[in-house]
Amino acid sequence: MTLGKVPLANLRAKGDSLTVGIDVGGTKVAGAVMDSEGHIIKRVRQSTQKESPDALIRQIAEVVRCMVPAERLASVISIGIGLPGQVDVEAGTTYSPTNLGWPETSIIRAPLEEVLGRPVHIDNDLNTAVLAEWLQGVGMGCHNFCYMTIGTGLAVGMIIDGKLYRGAHSVAGELGHVVVDPYEEYCSCGIRGCLESLVSGPNILRRFHREAKQVETPEQEAPQGSEDIFALASKGHPIAAKVVRDTARYLAIGINTLAALLDPEVIAIGGGVSDAGAPLFEALDCHLLLWESAVVDKNVRVLPASLGSDAGVVGALIMAAMRHDKLE
Numbered sequence: 001m002t003l004g005k006v007p008l009a010n011l012r013a014k015g016d017s018l019t020v021g022i023d024v025g026g027t028k029v030a031g032a033v034m035d036s037e038g039h040i041i042k043r044v045r046q047s048t049q050k051e052s053p054d055a056l057i058r059q060i061a062e063v064v065r066c067m068v069p070a071e072r073l074a075s076v077i078s079i080g081i082g083l084p085g086q087v088d089v090e091a092g093t094t095y096s097p098t099n100l101g102w103p104e105t106s107i108i109r110a111p112l113e114e115v116l117g118r119p120v121h122i123d124n125d126l127n128t129a130v131l132a133e134w135l136q137g138v139g140m141g142c143h144n145f146c147y148m149t150i151g152t153g154l155a156v157g158m159i160i161d162g163k164l165y166r167g168a169h170s171v172a173g174e175l176g177h178v179v180v181d182p183y184e185e186y187c188s189c190g191i192r193g194c195l196e197s198l199v200s201g202p203n204i205l206r207r208f209h210r211e212a213k214q215v216e217t218p219e220q221e222a223p224q225g226s227e228d229i230f231a232l233a234s235k236g237h238p239i240a241a242k243v244v245r246d247t248a249r250y251l252a253i254g255i256n257t258l259a260a261l262l263d264p265e266v267i268a269i270g271g272g273v274s275d276a277g278a279p280l281f282e283a284l285d286c287h288l289l290l291w292e293s294a295v296v297d298k299n300v301r302v303l304p305a306s307l308g309s310d311a312g313v314v315g316a317l318i319m320a321a322m323r324h325d326k327l328e
């Protein structure tokens with residue numbers, strides 16, 4: 001893969017310098033090295049060592065050393081790391097990344113800079129993913145762009161007026177906790193009917209089982225995940241089809257809220273739930289038409305994200321390059 005299709009041209013490093021990107025997920029750590037021409041020249045993927053921050057820091061250092069031989073380490077101009085949870089970009093720390101199961105604030109950047117002797121930059125993995133989709137994916141050429149990820153949770157990364165938007169406390173984009181149906185069940189955050197509590201993968205499955213129980217239909221096919229619900233709906237299963245319609249309706253309400261607030265050119269949808277593809281996006285298009293209003297610009301395009309699970313590591317590379325060039 002080559003980075004630098006258009007906007008990254010000015011981010012390319014000089015001479016034989018290297019840029020490293022690392023995406024830390026709940027299950028996998030993905031690393032990549034980019035040369036000065038914007039080509040990815042090495043990749044590594046490992047299971048996440050998430051027992052403690054120290055174990056993860058050791059693993060990240062190991063991943064860097066595995067991709068870059070000791071004699072080339074001095075050529076690394078910037079290492080970018082995308083991490084789950086809330087990240088303090090300035091302090092180089094993370095707060096309770098819940099899907100890693102850590103208790104408190106963890107210092108990540110300083111010990112890595114000490115052990116590797118190279119500049120390290122960290123950010124939330126949603127922010128790295130939005131950079132990737134904006135500069136290398138479906139958001140290329142946009143000045144205002146949103147990337148919504150729907151998996152076990154739901155959140156939105158935002159580019160506003162050509163700049164990544166974080167908010168005052170680095171938690172902007174929590175669209176998953178905007179209420180779309182106040183009469184629905186309680187969300188993990190303590191209020192009723194949040195978007196995430198209805199359309200995240202586990203909650204699509206939960207609503208299916210609730211509906212199946214209500215009509216007392218014995219469920220032979222026993223879906224295990226949201227992908228099974230979309231597959232059942234495509235085969236004409238009436239309960240699954242209703243759950244998919246409701247999912248699309250709730251998402252359309254959330255997307256309209258986002259479009260009305262920010263007026264982006266494109267809203268990209270990624271994450272595990274979006275892997276359902278056509279059955280989700282066709283239902284969504286129908287509901288977006290129903291919700292279309294004079295307030296929301298009809299030119300806002302809602303599109304599937306284009307980089308898939310690669311968005312994390314590509315975004316970490318972009319973030320590393322941008323921070324090195326002081327562009328972000």
Ligand SMILES: [Zn+2]
Nearest residue numbers: 177187189194
């Ligand atoms: Zn909530």
